[in-house]
Amino acid sequence: MRLGFAVAVTTVAFLILGPTAAPAAAEPPAPPGATLADVPPMGFNNWNAFGCEVNEALIEQTADIFVSSGLKDAGYVYVNIDDCWSQRERGADGRLVADPVKFPNGIQGVADYVHGKGLKLGIYGDAGTKTCAGYPGSLGHEELDARTWAGWGVDYLKYDNCNNQSDGSQADYVRRYTAMRDAIAAAGRPMVYSICEWGTSKPWTWAPGVGQLWRTTGDISDNWPSLRSIIAQNAPLYPYAGPGHWNDPDMLEIGNGEMTGTEYRTHMSMWAMMAAPLIIGTDLRTASAETLAILGNREIIAVDQDRLGVQGRVVSDDAGLMVLDKPLANGDHAIALYNSTDTLATVGVAASATGLRRAPAYQMRDLWTGGVVQAKTTISAAVPAHGTVVYRVRPLTGPHAVAPSVTVGASLPTLISGTGGATLSATVTNRGTGELRDVAVTAQGPAGWTLTATTPTTGRRLRTDKSLAVTWTVGVPEGTPAGRYPIALTATYGWGPPGRTAHSDSELVSTVVTAPADGNRHLGTIAPVDSHNARGPVEVDQSNGGEAGGDGSLITLAGRVYTRGLGTTTASEIRYYLGGRCSRLSTDVGIDDAAPSTVPATFTVYADATAAATSGPVNSGDTPRSLVADLTGATWLRLVTASGDGGTGAPTAVATDWAAPVLTCGGAAPDDPVLPESRTLYSFESGTDGWTTANPPDGEGVARSADFHTDGAYGLAVTTSAGGNWFGSRPDTPLDLSGRTTFKFDLRAGGTGTVGEIAVQVGSAGSWCQGGFWTWTNPGASRTITRHLTDIDCPLGVTLDLSQVTGIWIFLNTGGVHHVDNLRVE
Structure with a gap:
């Protein structure tokens, strides 16, 4: 039996391939049906x-x-x-x-x-x-x-x-x-x-x-x-x-x-x-x-x-807002209004664009709230960030007995702690048949916030497909921590015969920002206010591999591997709030080796509206360009990449990396330590650092190698069996890792891909503690494997005593040669 508890591995993730010829599958001898x-x-x-x-x-x-x-x-x-x-x-x-x-x-x-x-x-x-x-x-x-x-x-x-x-x-x-x-x-x-x-x-x-x-x-x-x-x-x-x-x-x-x-x-x-x-x-x-x-x-x-048995048809998909239409066996349609953006958005579709038959109006039952309303021509809702409203919709011949569909949309720019003057804009729209009466709109923020109306908040009448716009000035108290805060919006109104009233609600999640703390910090540890990327999300500490999050490898520019940075694709923009407290950004930039491009890219650092540093055209394979931007007094920092047209007249998405970007704020000097501080335990510069297998080897072993390294000039080549093994070291003297919260090591998988896991031995008995999940790395790809201390479990009765670490191990499997480097704690 191999050392360690039972562990787990996530299945390999690959990108969907492009168009290929589809061979017909052989007919089953006895179709399951x-x-x-x-x-x-x-x-x-x-x-x-x-x-x-x-x-x-x-x-x-x-x-x-x-x-x-x-x-x-x-x-x-x-x-x-x-x-x-x-x-x-x-x-x-x-x-x-x-x-x-x-x-x-x-x-x-x-x-x-x-x-x-x-x-x-x-x-x-x-x-x-x-x-x-x-x-x-x-x-x-x-x-x-x-x-x-x-x-x-x-x-x-x-x-x-x-x-x-x-x-x-x-x-x-x-x-x-x-x-x-x-x-x-x-x-x-x-x-x-x-x-x-x-x-x-x-x-x-x-x-x-x-x-x-x-x-x-x-x-x-x-x-x-x-x-x-x-x-x-x-x-x-x-x-x-x-x-x-x-x-x-x-x-x-x-x-x-x-x-x-x-x-x-x-x-x-x-x-x-x-x-x-x-x-x-x-x-x-x-x-x-x-x-x-x-x-x-x-x-x-x-x-x-x-x-x-019909999968919902994509009726529209634009700017992060998607509408799906799914016909149902009884003649109803399920209509999903999906908002993948980071703010409240009104999502809608004309009934005529769906499979619904023509009717004077449509009954809409919200399948999460149970509420029932009617709409004349447009199926819509104010959908919260990352939310989805699902209506079960059917034609309605007598709409006047059902409350109208009324949406309350809103928008609000980023808020800064201790300031006022940001404008909250709300729009109330009547999508139902019949007129609304005595419309009144309210907005309620967190305790201590001020919301002062700057336009009338009421309207006498609102006909079908007409809107009422209302604005407020929002003030945020000094000392409000950075974060996301809800603002509730409610529209009340009369409808139908006198005496009938109803209300519609929505929630806008506002963003409050504060300036970064003093010191030199890896930019990837600071949350941006917003980001826009041509393909998939902006990746932290890896390149952009495609549409999915976390699908890239370690940033690599002209053969140099970086463990810190931001992976983007042109055109991209990342925005940070500085509040006038920061003085400098230093970074290397280039086109990632994993995605060579015939089109150059340009990197620009903006301090407010001023271009504080720019790379000029950068080509694939170029030595990384080093940029230093003066940010003194700037309120906002923006990182922007752009590319040429690839000969077609259309912009080309180029894999662009901001490698090892460091932001200097407060009274910090550029040569002060970069936070969070990291302590390297094994870098393999002088040999294998005593690494071996934890279990009897099955054709397994370790050797120093220059083929992959993220710290110094050497790493470790690890030969594994298909079933895998634990590789690591038992130091002569126990390591004191008190105060550290995270274990990391850098991995480049061999041709079969592999999993990575971290375990430690603690105390005089060398008790074995490890995390519960492996991290898969695709064939030939690289990544930093990270385990927080909260992920590491010890046997019953054993305490994870980081002042007495007597062994550090990583698990690799699937056979072949993999490369690791720079096992460290932060």
Whole structure:
């Protein structure tokens, strides 16, 4: 047994490939048929919340909660086991063997328990030689494994794509996934077949008839950039979904704690509108009432499970605002108004642009609030930042008995603590039939704030499709911390016969900024006020790899690797509030080596409206340009990149990096230490620094190497086996790391990709403490692996004593040679 607790690995994430020819999939010998998944599957999978920490008790307890909480009655029926359920080696007969510690009654015992609850059991496999966590894969064992799972009573197979030995062609993907389809058919037990190849080979073009669902994206993460990116990738694929063949944008993160309730409701709403599988990925044993309410919203679930089986069509998608239209079996339409921007926005669509038939008006039922209103020609709502409003809409012949749809939109510039004068602008719009009477608008900010109306806040009458504009001056008390603060807006009005009144509410989340603290700081540790980037988000401490967040590598300019910086693509702009307190910005700039360009880029640093430093044209492969900008007295800092036209007359998105940018504020001198201070523990400049394997090596080893380094001229080449090992050192004298909060090391993965994890030994007994999750790095890519102390767990009775660190280890797997450098603490 290898040292360390059970650990987890996230599945590899790849970008969707460009257009390729789509070979036809072979016809199945015994098609499982759409009856297996006439509607998108609903259930649970342990991966997002538990990773490799899966066992019999967790699966059975989850099945119990499905029944007791009402989730089973709402439609959740599959209880799915993900990676790490088996032993590391196959049995003597070649069969997969369940880990007897995790599953003392075997998978069949768990299946019997789950089936006894009226539920179904899912299992995990891999179309390669090893699973993503290094357990046996099914490549070359398809028939045996399918018979094994069928014999255990498995009802659902998630079939992953790690260690796939692929030549990268679409034909190979079709071949490998069709082999398992045929094996399932031959095994004689119907199983829902979930193809999990991350959208790499455009499975929506070939997988119908092979599986019932297929992943369209890389792995989801519990954060807003990940959710936004996956929606953007999956929403346009609506022509490819239908009964028995579904686009799968990955499992639900709802309840895992890193997003807001508004963002989680968007998650649930957009998955339902996209007819996506609803696979819960949180610990239901500790789920909050809000989490259960989101997951259990029957009206949203009904949209997802509608028997017509249509994925919502993208009606419009502009400037971060998207409208989806999903026809339903009873003739209604679900209309989603999605706001991916960072501020309140009014999102709307003409009813004539949807599939709704022409009518005098339309009834709109809000599937989150239950409110019912009517609109004459436009379906709209004031949608909060990162929010989604879902209406169930039907034609209405007698609109005058239903309250009108009234939107309250608003905008407000960035607020500065201790100042007044910012203008809050609100617009009340009547979208219903009939006239509004005696409209009154109010705005309420946090305690101590002043909101002074600068226009009348009332209007006598407001006809259909007419608006009332109101403004206030907003004052923020001195000392208000930087952050986001809600302002509530309410419009009250009369409608219909005398005596009828109603109100419409919205919430604007305002942003308060304060100047940076004294000292030299890495700019990536300071939150910008806003940023705009041509492709995907601005990346912190890595290059911009594409539309998804976190998909780049370490910034590399002309062969030099940087661990700090900002990755952008032209055209881009990042804005910071300085408040006149900062004096200097120093940075290197250049076009990232990972994305060579024939088009030059220009980098400009603005102090307010003045260009304080500019690079001039920079070409791919140029030595990094060093810029120093004088920011003395500036209120705002802006970083701007621009590119040429690539010979087509249209701007070209060039991968531009701000490498190692350092901001100097207060009385700090440029040569003062840069915060947060970092202490390097191992840099491998003089050798391997005593590094070795924690477990008996299986063709594994370490050697100093100049091939990859982020500190000095050398790093460490690490040769791993497929199953992986812990690599590190036990220092002669215990290390005192008191006061440090974060462990980091830099990694460049080999040709198979790898996972990275950090563990420490503490105390005289050398007790082993480690984090619960691995971080995947794609083949050939590089990144900084980070673990906060709160991520590191120790065995029962052991305290993480950082004053007595007796060993430091990193985990790498999947075989091949990987490179690491600069293990450090901050």
